[in-house]
Amino acid sequence: MALVGNIKDFGLSDFLYLVDRGYKTGGLHLSHEQETALLFFDKGKLIMAARKPEDQQADLLVRLGLLNGDQLDQARQSLSTQGNGATLTQVIVDSQIASREQIQSVLQGFTEESVYGLFGWPEGEFRFEQNQRPAPDAPVVPIPISVDHLIMEGVRRIDEWGRIKDRIPSTDMIVRFLEQPDERAKGVKLAPEEWRIFARINGKDTLAEIARKTSLSEFDVCRIVYGFLTAGLVEVRKKPPVAVGRSAADAPRVKKSLVNRIINRIKGM
Amino acid sequence: MQTVKMVISGAVNAGKTEFIKAISEIEVVSTERRATDDTKMIKKETTVAMDFGRIAIADDLVLHLFGTPGQKRFDFMWEILSEGMLGLVILVDSTRPETFRETNRIIDFFVSYRDTSYVIAANKQDRPNAWSPDELRLALRQPPHVKVLPCVASDRDSVKNVLLELLYVIQERSEE
Ligand SMILES: Nc1nc2c(ncn2[C@@H]2O[C@H](COP(=O)(O)OP(=O)(O)O)[C@@H](O)[C@H]2O)c(=O)[nH]1
Ligand SMILES: [Mg+2]
Secondary structure (H helix, E strand, C coil): CCEEECCCCCCCHHHHHCCCCCCCCEEEEEEEEEEEEEEEEEECCCEECCHHHHCCCCCHHHHHCCHHHHHHHHHHHHHHHHCCCCCHHHHHHHCCCCHHHHHHHHHHHHHHHHHHCCCCCCEEEEEEECCCCCCCCCCCCCEECCHHHHHHHHHCCCCCHHHHHHHHHCCEEEEEEECCCCCCHHHHHHHHHHHHHCCCCCCCCCCCHHHHHCCCHHHHHHHHCCCCCCCCEEEEECCCCCCHHHHHHHCCCEEEEHHHHHHHHHHCC | CEEEEEEEECCCCCCCCHHHHHHHHCCCEEEEEEEEECCCCCCCCCCCEEEEEEEEEEEEEEEEECCCCCCHHHHHHHHHHHHCEEEEEEECCCCCCHHHHHHHHHHHHHHHHCCCCCCEEEEEECCCCCHHHHHHHHHHCCCCCCCCEEECCHHHHHHHHHHHHHHHHHHHECCC
């Protein structure tokens, strides 16, 4: 079944997070006014991104200067003799028409740039077709691309408060690392400014305090922390109310016998 | 007579009225409230339904179910409703991602200061294009220990199941 929505309501970075953590395979179709885009994911990783229909075609490899027309024909021919599951780029690598590194670097650059452009869309319908796969001769990257740094890059391009405010309603909130820091936290590449903030996260300071200590603007701090949030690295919490807070936070405990009575009653309904 | 209460919350149209109706032993009472709609900068009278349902547990014990009005401006009612509640069901319309942010705000409201027992019900699972509970967990950024349950609010067994799962969470945290 398809997941449908609008990136105005459920942002592209949020979607990338979902694809990543949900190990999704499928095609994400996006449209905004006259523009369309198609992204393919394999087990949570990006394998292709096309902003124009012709970018879904094998010819893209020729246009990017990775091979010439004859080589493409040759690769296509050997692809047709291969069984299910073979991809054109794999055939090219196997038959040494071009090196894996070369294809990866050029196609990855192209794919990432295609996605970055999408972060500028203020809105756009999306439809994710689960388990849809690109055509066998589509120009997919040989090594699937992890979406973490795409998420951070997307957030780097946010230039208005609106979206940030949804997740960070005030600069009085405290930032802390998630209790089970993910393995992936190590893989995320951060810009120097982002590192400065990352290093300041201590579970005690508010966003406003971090801004003061780093001499960055509150907007920049919130934007960057929003990125960490979106990538699933940290959480933000309201500052617990002082002193009286304790008793309010500890909800009165209920008796197990009471709960059991309700359970039995509802079971019997 | 002891009464305990559970709160059913969620964005507008999530299925709160339907949910309470499916399980309540009395006709669901919707208290109409007059309010001024200033969210759209239009000064216009609107009425807000707050649902109320009831299940008798025994002669000396009854369970009340309260549905919250979804709109943000009724925060003050939420505050009152949530006092002393046993637990909370957050309903989500699984077919409408445009309500996920609002849902997060609601969760945040109820859960951030208090230590509320809650479950999330991924409602309208009978509809095409419903996001699955697993997808909703990711979309709403809920940690693994929070239950995200499939739900069809018009189906009594499904509603029963959600309430029972919530009660198991409460049971875990109750004292002998
Ligand atoms: N298909 C389907 N429709 C539902 C379900 N739950 C609620 N609805 C419908 O969704 C609409 C909104 O439900 P309602 O209970 O009034 O939402 P509320 O605003 O949260 O009280 C109504 O038309 C319901 O009939 C469900 O599980 N499946
Ligand atoms: Mg209602």
